[in-house]
Amino acid sequence: MSHTDSDIALTGAGSRGEPESAKRRDIIDGARRVFFDKGFDGASMDEVARAASVSKATIYVYFESKEELFEALVLNDRARSAEHLFDVNAATSDIDGLLRHIGTTFMRMMVQPDHIRLVRMVIGVAEKFPRIGRSFFDAGPCRGGERLAQLLREQADLGHLVLDDDREAAHIFFNLCQGRIGKALLFGDTTVPTEAQIAETVDRAVRVFLAAYGTARPA
Template sequence: MSGASIKERGQGPQAGESDKRRQILEGARQVFMASGFDGASMGEIARAAGVSKGTLYVYFDSKEALFEALTTEEKEGLAEALFRLDEDDPDLCAVLTRLGTSYLAMMARPEHVSLIRMVIGACEKFPRFGQAFFEAGPACGTERLKAYFDSQVAAGRLAPTTDTDLAAKHFLHLCQAGMMTRLLFNVGEAPSEAEIRYRVAEAVRVFYAGYGPPTAG
């Protein structure tokens, strides 16, 4: 592992450094959200975080390393919070309803939409940003949902022919069904709770119609 990777993971020389690292990441979040990747500077980030530039460089040796750490950790946190699925829960529709509701509420947050825009804007110049963000969030979430669907196929609650990887992607896209595209282009407001409930109910209905066991209905 390279020295830069160690710094990016917050495993530097000080035993109690996690709080300082989090302080730096919070300052970076403020600056990146306000100025974007290209407009942000390490000096501005240090000031926003309340640390010296020397301290900043102890933890992150470049703006690129800091940006990648911030965006991937943000997405990892979302995936961890959202995709905690009990494989033994027999109430498939209830599990999907809870997941879909939390997923849409989280995805529609203005700060999350801004984060996605920021990564999209930077990944043409730095493709690894996009790959790291994708692997930490969408790919991780899909893999966890696939594992849950695998268990439901084994239990006979989903059709035995289900392609569980594709089914996981289908469900998540059924939930947002164009919502993220609209929000990314800054068209209209975030969905209301009533709209989220409706979207998720329809997503569950359509999903189960396509992937439910042969005896369903």
């Protein structure tokens, strides 16, 4: 059974601590289109309402402000990315293949135009709304670092790595994978890297990482 805007308003179904509803997803999807087209400052709740095919009153049932809606968009996109990044066999003995898979998947996400636009928007609003910047950092780099650190710990337990600080090692790996590509795109390079360029950068990152943390490194 479908709900009208008035039905939702009467139920008071909110976003805080409750399962995501179809209506909330529609609002976030509409907001994504508007924010990516207009930017944070240029976007209005009226435009989001039109893009999501809901009333503006319905948006305020789920989100108290444009800032909260943008924060929800940021968290939603980071959660989607994490689902694909760590779909791996953590118990594998092929540490080289594991790191290449994670690094390649990571870089394919990092070079997406929508990701670049989102990062730029977050940086642009972080000074005025630091909570949004912290949310992005916690849901993206920090969560990804924690997940990779866990995988690296498991690989160390299997005897494939020697770690002094698993969290720091995880962030070092992600930074190595980005090389110059990530920053170049962030600061205006419009040349989307090819699969071969991504593979070359990740290959270099894996070799450097294993030279530092692999069990075959020089004494």
